[in-house]
Structures are given as C-alpha cells and as structure tokens.
Amino acid sequence: MPETANNDGKTRRDIVLLSTADWSHPCWTNKQYVGRELAAAGHRVLYVESLGLRQPSLREGRDMRRIFRRLMRMFRPMVKVNEHLYVYTPFVIPLHRYALVRRINRGLFNLSLRLIMRVLRMDADLLWTYNPITTATTDLQRFKTVVYHCVDNIAAMPGLPKETIEQREPELIRNADAIFTSAPALQDKCAALNSNTHYFHNVAEFEHFNQATRVDLPVAEPLRDIQGVIVGFVGALSDYKVDFNIIAGIAAARPDWTIYLLGQLGESILCRDDSALRQHDNIVLHGPVDYAELPSYLKRFDVVLLPMLINEYTKSVFPMKFFEYLAAGKPLVSTRLPAITEYRHLVRLADDAKGFVAAIEDILRNNCPPRAGIEEAQKHSYPARTQAMMEIVAQTQGER
Template sequence: METVRIVPESGRPAEPADVTLLATADWDHPLWTNKQHVACSLAELGHRVLYVESLGLRALRAGGSDWRRVLQRLRHGLRPPRQVRERLWVWSPLVLPGASGGVAAWLNRQVLRLGLARCRRRLGLRRDWLWTYNPRTLEVLDARPYSRLVYHCVDAIQAQPDMPAAAIDRAEARLCAEADAVFVTSPQLLADLRALNPATLHYPNVADGAHFARAMDPALAVPAELAALPAPRIGFVGAISAYKLDLTLLETLARRHPHWSFVLIGPVGEGDPSTDVAALAALGNVHLLGTRPYNALPAYLKGLDLGLLPLRLTPYTQAMFPMKFFEYLAAGLPVVATAIDALQPFASLALLRPPTAEAFATAIAAALRGEGPALAERLAGAAAHTYRGRTEAMLQDLSRLE
C-alpha cells in the first residue's frame, strides 16, 4: 500500500483562486463532513469559495427527513448567497432532487447555470476552479469555462441505499476522465478511480484537530446527561445507520457486557431509513442520545472512555475512511475499530479488529486497561492529520499539475 501524504511538501503555493464548490451536503447539516471543512480551509488559505449545497443525487423518499430538507431549501432557494465566513458564501439552488433526464434534468441545468451566473455577478467571482463532490456534476453543469476541475471523491456514493448506482457509475467515469485532478480518501477508491484518471491521489480523511482537542481541556465540563451514566462509557458519534454500522455487533456486546455503558450520539437512519434500533434501545446499558451540536461534541467525547467504530464489512465501508477515527484520536480517546482497508496504515494508533463480538470485546477490555497505543502516540497521529494540512498538500499537488 502506497504511502499517503498529509504534511505539505515544499513547492510553490497555489495563488488565491475563486472556487465553486459543489457539495453533496447542505451547509447547516449537523454532521459536518469533508465538504464544509474543505470549504473553510480553502477560505482560510485565501481563496474565495462559493459553497453550492446538495443538488440531490437520488429521488425523494416518502419519509419526513427528505421533505423537511425540501422545505428548508424552498426557504433558502430564492435568496442570494449568504456569507458564513470570511471569503466563504453558501448558495442553495432550487433544483429537483434525483432528476436524471428529460424536462426535470433540463430545468436543473438551467437553474444551476443561471443561478451560478447571478452569484458570480453579485460576488464578483471568476470561474477559476470547480471543486466537486458530486459524481454527476457534468450532467448538470458545463465545466469547460473553469480553468481547473477537481473531483474530491470521499465515498462510494453509488453503494449507499437507494442510489441510482449505474447512472452514478457512468457519470463518475466521465467526470474522472475530464478532471484535472481526482482526490480520494481510501485505497479502494484509489484503485477504482486511478484506472479512470492517472492524476488520482490518495489523501485519507482527517479531523478538525483544534476543535476536538478541546476534549483535553480540564476546564471543559462533561454534559450532565453523559456524566450521570455509569463508567466505563463506550461511545460512537455520527450517523447511526444500518448500511454502515454493525448494529447486531453492538447489541451482542451490550448484552454480554451489561456493566459497560454504550453511548450513541447522532441521528438514527441518516441515509438509510430502514435502520431499526429498537433492540438496542430496549437495553438498559445502551443510551441513544440523539444528535448533539457540533460545537458540543468535544464535551461529549471528554466524557467517554473509548471511541468505537463498529463498521460492517460491505462494499461501501471497504471504500470509506471514517471521519470519526482522527476525531476520536484528537480528543485523546483510545479507539477500537473494524479493520477496514483504509485504516490499516494507521494500525499503530488504534486497535483494529474483525467485526465479531469476541474480537471487539477483547480489544475494548484491553483499551480500558490502558493497553494499546499510548496517549502521546494517538495525539501525535491526530495532529499530523488536519484539514488545514491536507488542504495545503492537495493545493500543492494541484500547482504541480499545471
């Protein structure tokens, strides 16, 4: 497995550019991912960024969460771009989710073309870089007027539930072929996409280190609802979704170890409304706290004894790099995680195990005894993997491709 780079190498820094960033997540989503963090890093590095909220990769589901987002989009869709940080604006295009052809797709293309033109005029932006997370970008937007096209692939989106996999595969192949650079977050994505574009580079997911390091602050108070739970407290923070998490493994661990408190923080069913947590919720030592604000997460992590990543082994998870890995480490937590390929280069920082109750229980018990990687190693590993450092390194790679 080839070495990944995070600390930027010497080289000519990128000149300030105007960046149109096509996201697959809305700015205000409670679970921040690469899109929001990279937009912030680009702006901090002097670039002007227009963050374009999700265009909708799949058709709407009958459930309430999709329609709540539609209503929110209707509220924002007719407004001009709003400034959220210095040099960073957010625009919510009023498009039809999941449109792949016909009149609906044509309407989406016109809305995006005209809306982006209005945003550029209002903000005085040039068409320097198009930085996209959407594999279907070229179906809705002509990238040719932009001087650089960057595809940042952070997931095998086509492997998520209800996604039009064949259409995404076709569109992604075209996007990779036309992109000036493709950045990926896992070895599997590197293998898949480098075959489509040799200018494909592997940068694993990282963390907002300064934010999560607040968990190490002695003055930071642990939330009362968490402090009241019996120790040891074993936690997961993120989307509680059956297509990613091994809920059966969690249930088995909780049943076999009733003296361990399992704390799950995050929305249930994000991306997978079929997720059923009834069996977990029925257990007295499993605590589903729901979504908590991003700014409050360090305080919750401070109250945990261990960070858990109980991932299923599926085509989706084998192509992912869990963002929580370095967030847990930055908060000073020992980590027990499913041994997916993307985490293997960082095996010295965590206890990686197959997703069986026996293997996980043994690793959890060892970590709680203080065995495994030392705190100093974990913190050093997290410090070397930050959004600012990774973004600088990616920009230097872009400058070398000129």
C-alpha cells in the first residue's frame, strides 16, 4: 500500500526522490539530507541518483572517472542503505539538449523505474524531485502526488542545457502539487506559476557543527602548528560561485594571516581559472575533508568567509554553509547575497577585499560573541524542516 500508519499513528509513504546529485558525493546537499530524513521518519525512499544534466567532457579526467564509477554501479543498480532507504543508479545518456536523446532516456528510465519499484513493492505514491527537466524524463501521471523542491537556479549554471531547462521547468512548476523553495528569488519565480509554493531556506546539522565549540575537541592536525590568525572557507571552490579575487585580495592585504580553504577546487569543467588563488603563499588549498572532521577544522578558524559572487546563479542561493558556520560559533563575513538579507544582523557584509579585511579586523579587535548566531542556527534543523514540509504534503491532494 502506498500509505500505511505505524504504531505512532503517523502516515508512512512510498517516495521516489529524483536527485541531481549522487548519494556518495562527498559534499552532501539538500537531496541527500532530505532523503535521509524522510527515511528516518519511516517513509520508504527510493533515492534516484543524478540523471546527468550536464554533458560530461571526455577531456576531463574527473568526468571520465565519474563515468567509470557510474558504469560500475549500473551492474548493481540498487543499493540498500537501511531499512527504509534504497539508492538507484539509472542508465541515461547525458545529452539532454537533444530531443531524440530525451525521448530515449524517458523510455529507458521509466521502464527501469517501474521494474525497480516492482522489485521493492513500492507504489507510485509520492514523487519528490530536484530535477528541473523532470517532465522530460518521468511520467508524472503515474504518481498520486508530485513535489518539486527547487533549491537552485540550475539554468544559470555553466555547462547545463539552459534552453531545455527554461522550457521544461515552468511545466514542472505548473504541474507539481506542491513546491518548496530555498531562496526568495526561487520562491518568487515558482509562486508566480503555482500558488502552493512554500519557502524553506537551507538549514544545518546543528549538533554536528556545534562540536566546534567544545573545549575538549582537538584541533585538526594540519592546523595545530599554524601561528596567528586563520581565516577559513568550507565548500566547493568554483569560479562561477566564489569570488577568487576577494580571497586573493585578503591574502595580499594581510600576508600575516593564513587563508585556509577546505573544499574541492572546481566542479569538473566548471572552474576555469584558479590562478588568483595560487599567487599567495598564505593561501592554503587544502582540498576536501571528511564531513566528520569539519568541526575540528572550524574550531581553529578565527573568522569564516562567504565570498560569493553576485550573479544570476548566486542571487537564488541560500548557502548551506551559512547556518553551519553559525552553529560552529564562528563570526562570518559575507558578500551581500539577497537570500541572507533577513539574517544580516548575524553576519558582517562587505563588497570587496578591502571591505572583507576591514570587517575581519573589526571582528578580531572586538572578539564578537557567537551566542546569537548559535541560538539562531539551533532553530533550523533538517528533521524539523522535513516534518514541516511533509505536513504540507499531507494536506495536498494530487490529481495525477
């Protein structure tokens, strides 16, 4: 049955979650967290990995390695994560800009999805999608309820099929039974086409990141011998999102500070020029670290950064790092991202490297207490947000 009630009286549903990220990606985003929380609430979740929106480059080693890993997973296309959560790796041709390929992919994907659901004895109850071209790949009419969780302006990302997305996403928005958005600009866009649109900004795993405030937590080994001020950043270093010139400008203005960058440099071909970050000896390009280790790095950071570009993509971004930083008790300096305007009392805002340096120096002089940021971050958790979303879904009657 698609809906069942447990002993606690809560309704359990069969949910197909169409992601735009692989489950095993080292940097989790909304897709993995929501899948995990839905399963933790007792729903049965089939997490469908990325359908390959971006065409891979055969000249990119990272793309080729990802293609190889996906091909290997296709020989074991379904993995059981726990009692309620399964991960499925679909076979698709990542050339969505071509109509013929989209038709082939639609046929292949819907057939394989039916088979997988039959094996799991899942009903076509709830489709929860992050993919803006879902109407091109999936038969919405099969599902009782369709939810579109819009967390990015994906059409503005380089390397993606912009025309296809701009054609298909409005169709998905109009046909979804409920829409959830993560930034005010996304809320405005979706609400104009669907009145059942609800704003839920990004949240954080408070308990995990708040470990950085513990006196007994050891500082990460690579940071123990660094003297002086450490200014830190955590996240993917892609030049369409992050302003490398601001980071380089901070390093140039204060060579006595260490600028410590934790994260993957670029996302495949989406980072074209990182030369600005390699011109200063006090910039450390550490690379990504295991999620479990992040609090031990954050503990040593004196100030953390959100040096984001302001462009068509980032105008629709509420950084996941925002509440993660605050939960860690770290003073934060950011560019003026529209999505964080309501929390500007918790962050220092600056427009360029000079402004960032001035804000950091003021923070260091005044030893700004982190209590307000920690208290605000504690209010915004994945379980609470997911529960609120599912309450809306429960009130939504699909007409598929």
